[in-house]
Amino acid sequence: MPDLPPSVVGGGRRFVPQVGWQQLFELRARAFPGRTALVADDVAVSFGDLCRWSGRLANGLRAAGAVPGSVVACAMSRSVRAILAPLAVAKAGAVYLPLDPGLPPARRALILAEARPAVLLTDVPELAADADVVLTPENWRRELAARPGDGDAGTRPGDAAYVVCTSGSTGRPKGVVVGHRSLVNLYGELAARLFPAGGEPQRVAHGLPLAFDAAWNPLLWLVGGHELHLVPDDVRADPEQYVRFVRERRLDVVEAVPAQLTGLVDAGLLTAGTCPRMLLMGGEAVPPPLWTRLRATPGLTAVNLYGPTECTVFTTFCRVADQAEPAIGRPIANTSVRVVDPHDRRPVPVGEPGELLVGGASLALGYLGDAALTAERFGTAPQRWYRTGDRCRCEPDGTLRWLGRFDDQVKIRGHRVEPAEAERALLALPGVRQALVRGEDGVLVAYVVLGSGTPAALRERLAETLPEYLVPAIVEVGALPVGRTGKVDRRATRIAPRPVAMTPAETVVAAAFRSQLGVVSVAPDSDFFALGGHSLSAAALAARLRARGVPCSLRDVLRRRTVARIAELVPDIPEGGAP
Structure with a gap:
C-alpha cells in the first residue's frame, strides 16, 4: 500500500452497520424464524425460539437490577442457556461478563469484586445461593414462558458489549472491555471472508471455553444464520470423542487452539469422511508440523487468526494455503497494524523485527476501571494504537510473521498468562x-x-x-x-532438578511425561496433572504411550495419574531395550 510507511499495513475499508451485535441476530431471526440455530443437549432450537427466550430473559435481568451499561456476570454450564445468556444481556443493554463456573471461589470473588456486576446469572446449582437470577434445568423454560418479551433496549454502537478477564502481572486479573462496534466489525470480516458464498447454512462446532474471548467467533457464525453445535465438556476434552462428534454431526467448521487441534488431527480429524470443510485456529503460535499437515490436506480451508484480547478476538487473518510457513497474515478490515521500534515507536524497515501495534476498529474500549493502564497500553484519542508486546516482522508483500514476545507473557492453551x-x-x-x-x-x-x-x-x-x-x-x-x-538468572537454559531413581518401566513413562509436558523433573510419584497436564494433554500422553507399545487409555491416565501407577501397564521390557 504506497500511502503507508514501511512496516505499516492497513486492512482496507468496509461499511460497519451502526447497530449492536444482537440486533443483527434479531434481523436473522425475523428472516428465518423456523431455521435451526442451535443444537445443544441433543435439542435443536430455532432462531425464533432463541430470539423469544432471550427477550424474556432480558426482562428477567432488568427486573433483577440490570440497566443499560451495567455489568451482568454469567456463570453458565455448556447448555442452551449458555448461548441464551449473552443474547439476553445485550438485549437488556448491559455488558456481558462470562465466568467459568469451575474457577476457584477465591478467583471468582476477585473478578466479581473488580467488575461489580449488577446481576449474577447462573444455572450452576453450587452458585445459585449467590446469584440474582437462577436458571435451573427444571425451571428455565417455565420461567421464560411466564415472562413477557419487550425486545431490545436500543444498544448504541459505541456501548460496551462484553468484558473478558485476563491474567495480570500485579496478581489481579485485568478486565478488557470491548464495544459493540468492534464486534459488528468482526462479524463483517467473518461474513466477507469465511461465510460461504450464497449463504448456505454451515454446521459449526462450538468447542471453545465459554469464558474465552474466541468463543465469540462461533457465536457470530450463529448471528450469520449458521447452525451452531455446542460440544459437551466430556467430548471436547477427549480428541477421539471430539472427532466422532464431528463425523456424526457432519460438521463443516471447527475452531480450536493449535494445541487442541494437533490432538484432533492426531485422532483422525483430517481423514476422509471426518474432515470438516474449514478449520480455524488461534490463541497461540501454530507449530510448523501442524501448518504443513493442514496445507497438505486436499479440499480443506485452514485459517490462522491472530489477535490479543484487547483487539476483539482476532485482528489479522492468514489462509494456511497462502504461506509455506506459519504466518499471522494481514489485518482485517477497518484495522491497521504497524511494526515499530519498541523504544521510540517509529516504524522499522520492511523485514526487520519490531513490536506490533494495532489501530482501528478492532481496538477494545480499554481496561475496566483502570484509565491509567488504558492510556499506557492504548494511547489516547484520536490516534489510538494498542501495544501488543508481540515481536513481529513485516514481509515485503505485507504478510506479518510472529516471532515471539518482548516480555515474559506466554500463551497456555490459548489463555494469556x-x-x-x-x-x-x-x-x-x-x-x-x-x-x-x-x-x-x-x-x-x-x-x-x-x-x-x-x-x-x-x-x-x-x-x-x-x-x-x-x-x-x-x-x-x-x-x-x-x-x-x-x-x-531468569533466562538460564536449564535448571537442574533433584535426581531420582526409577525402574525401567517408570523410565519409559517418565520419558513420555517429559516429552508431553516439556518438563525436566519427573519422579515415580509425579502426578501428571500436578506437572501441568490437563484432559487434552492426557489424551495425547495415552496416544504417545500406545505408540510405544504400552496399552494405555485416556481413562488410565485420568485414574492412575502418577508415573509409578501408569508404569504398571508397561509390558515386560526386553533386556537392554524399551517396549
Missing part, C-alpha cells in the same frame, strides 16, 4: 523460599526452593486461588541459578 501472577501466588505460600515461574514450550513451569512441604501440596494450594491454566508445573530444585550480579 503473566508468569509473575503465578510467581506472586507461590511466594505467598508458607514453605516457599524462592520461586521462578516462566513459560517453556507452551507449559507454565515453576522452579521452587522449598523449606517445607511438597510440590503436590503447593499445587493444591495454588488451585484454591488460581484458574487451572495459571497453576504451573512445579519442579523442586536445590537452588535457583544466579548471574554475575548475584540476581536470579
Whole structure:
C-alpha cells in the first residue's frame, strides 16, 4: 500500500452497520424464524425460539437490577442457556461478563469484586445461593414462558458489549472491555471472508471455553444464520470423542487452539469422511508440523487468526494455503497494524523485527476501571494504537510473521498468562523460599526452593486461588541459578532438578511425561496433572504411550495419574531395550 510507511499495513475499508451485535441476530431471526440455530443437549432450537427466550430473559435481568451499561456476570454450564445468556444481556443493554463456573471461589470473588456486576446469572446449582437470577434445568423454560418479551433496549454502537478477564502481572486479573462496534466489525470480516458464498447454512462446532474471548467467533457464525453445535465438556476434552462428534454431526467448521487441534488431527480429524470443510485456529503460535499437515490436506480451508484480547478476538487473518510457513497474515478490515521500534515507536524497515501495534476498529474500549493502564497500553484519542508486546516482522508483500514476545507473557492453551501472577501466588505460600515461574514450550513451569512441604501440596494450594491454566508445573530444585550480579538468572537454559531413581518401566513413562509436558523433573510419584497436564494433554500422553507399545487409555491416565501407577501397564521390557 504506497500511502503507508514501511512496516505499516492497513486492512482496507468496509461499511460497519451502526447497530449492536444482537440486533443483527434479531434481523436473522425475523428472516428465518423456523431455521435451526442451535443444537445443544441433543435439542435443536430455532432462531425464533432463541430470539423469544432471550427477550424474556432480558426482562428477567432488568427486573433483577440490570440497566443499560451495567455489568451482568454469567456463570453458565455448556447448555442452551449458555448461548441464551449473552443474547439476553445485550438485549437488556448491559455488558456481558462470562465466568467459568469451575474457577476457584477465591478467583471468582476477585473478578466479581473488580467488575461489580449488577446481576449474577447462573444455572450452576453450587452458585445459585449467590446469584440474582437462577436458571435451573427444571425451571428455565417455565420461567421464560411466564415472562413477557419487550425486545431490545436500543444498544448504541459505541456501548460496551462484553468484558473478558485476563491474567495480570500485579496478581489481579485485568478486565478488557470491548464495544459493540468492534464486534459488528468482526462479524463483517467473518461474513466477507469465511461465510460461504450464497449463504448456505454451515454446521459449526462450538468447542471453545465459554469464558474465552474466541468463543465469540462461533457465536457470530450463529448471528450469520449458521447452525451452531455446542460440544459437551466430556467430548471436547477427549480428541477421539471430539472427532466422532464431528463425523456424526457432519460438521463443516471447527475452531480450536493449535494445541487442541494437533490432538484432533492426531485422532483422525483430517481423514476422509471426518474432515470438516474449514478449520480455524488461534490463541497461540501454530507449530510448523501442524501448518504443513493442514496445507497438505486436499479440499480443506485452514485459517490462522491472530489477535490479543484487547483487539476483539482476532485482528489479522492468514489462509494456511497462502504461506509455506506459519504466518499471522494481514489485518482485517477497518484495522491497521504497524511494526515499530519498541523504544521510540517509529516504524522499522520492511523485514526487520519490531513490536506490533494495532489501530482501528478492532481496538477494545480499554481496561475496566483502570484509565491509567488504558492510556499506557492504548494511547489516547484520536490516534489510538494498542501495544501488543508481540515481536513481529513485516514481509515485503505485507504478510506479518510472529516471532515471539518482548516480555515474559506466554500463551497456555490459548489463555494469556503473566508468569509473575503465578510467581506472586507461590511466594505467598508458607514453605516457599524462592520461586521462578516462566513459560517453556507452551507449559507454565515453576522452579521452587522449598523449606517445607511438597510440590503436590503447593499445587493444591495454588488451585484454591488460581484458574487451572495459571497453576504451573512445579519442579523442586536445590537452588535457583544466579548471574554475575548475584540476581536470579531468569533466562538460564536449564535448571537442574533433584535426581531420582526409577525402574525401567517408570523410565519409559517418565520419558513420555517429559516429552508431553516439556518438563525436566519427573519422579515415580509425579502426578501428571500436578506437572501441568490437563484432559487434552492426557489424551495425547495415552496416544504417545500406545505408540510405544504400552496399552494405555485416556481413562488410565485420568485414574492412575502418577508415573509409578501408569508404569504398571508397561509390558515386560526386553533386556537392554524399551517396549
